[in-house]
Amino acid sequence: MIIRLQDIEIEVERKPIRNMHLSVYPPNAHVHLSMPFFLSDEDARSFLLKKWAWICHNREQVLNQPRQTQREYISGESHYLFGSRYMLLLESVTAGANSVVIHGNKIIMHCRPNATRDNRRAQLQEWYRAHLRTILTELVGKWCEQLGEAPVEWTIKYMKREWGSCIARKRHLVFNLDLARVPMECIEYIVVHELTHLAVQNHGPAFQALMTQRLPNWKLLRKQLNDFIALPVEDIIENEQNPL
Numbered sequence: 001m002i003i004r005l006q007d008i009e010i011e012v013e014r015k016p017i018r019n020m021h022l023s024v025y026p027p028n029a030h031v032h033l034s035m036p037f038f039l040s041d042e043d044a045r046s047f048l049l050k051k052w053a054w055i056c057h058n059r060e061q062v063l064n065q066p067r068q069t070q071r072e073y074i075s076g077e078s079h080y081l082f083g084s085r086y087m088l089l090l091e092s093v094t095a096g097a098n099s100v101v102i103h104g105n106k107i108i109m110h111c112r113p114n115a116t117r118d119n120r121r122a123q124l125q126e127w128y129r130a131h132l133r134t135i136l137t138e139l140v141g142k143w144c145e146q147l148g149e150a151p152v153e154w155t156i157k158y159m160k161r162e163w164g165s166c167i168a169r170k171r172h173l174v175f176n177l178d179l180a181r182v183p184m185e186c187i188e189y190i191v192v193h194e195l196t197h198l199a200v201q202n203h204g205p206a207f208q209a210l211m212t213q214r215l216p217n218w219k220l221l222r223k224q225l226n227d228f229i230a231l232p233v234e235d236i237i238e239n240e241q242n243p244l
């Protein structure tokens with residue numbers, strides 16, 4: 001269902017969930033509302049009106065974000081590592097191993113002259129993955145110890161919509177490869193967030209209280225993370241007895 005408010009179309013989808021879940025997606029600031037089956041169209045409409053300021057603000061934020069345009073992996077492009085911006089510089093090599101090194105504010109990628117865009121992309125992704133793995137090993141280890149958690153398993157995956165996820169019953173965490181691009185303190189926030197899902201599986205008050213106890217500035221870090229890179233801005237509204 002589409003609800004149109006002023007000149008904005010909002011896609012409304014009913015799901016077997018308990019809470020309203022409002023998102024703004026890059027790159028076009030598409031607004032999406034997931035809502036429980038037990039609420040009516042009128043509920044959705046009045047909810048959206050109530051969140052109107054939030055919607056406008058976040059649409060603007062998303063539209064003003066530096067675009068993650070289609071990358072070509074060629075010299076001159078900007079690429080981020082741990083929140084710092086670098087300029088990519090390709091150097092073709094005909095012998096020896098392909099490699100990626102940082103030199104000053106440049107990421108220098110040594111690759112074959114006939115490397116395709118996909119080859120270059122894969123080479124850079126592997127480099128990102130290696131960097132992220134090092135940081136995550138450190139952060140997951142540190143926080144498991146600090147929280148008295150038994151060790152967990154974790155993997156790095158490219159994900160379109162989430163920074164991380166947690167399968168609590170398997171004690172398995174998944175981290176988005178794109179985290180290699182964001183500031184370290186934001187990666188730490190995601191690590192603590194996913195580890196906290198071992199104790200509480202939703203984002204309700206208990207989860208938030210635990211987060212505040214563990215990482216008092218987590219809300220600020222979450223905002224910093226969402227401002228930094230084009231993943232959807234989300235607002236999960238806990239559904240109390242009378243949500244509207």
Ligand SMILES: [Zn+2]
Nearest residue numbers: 193197202203
């Ligand atoms: Zn979560």
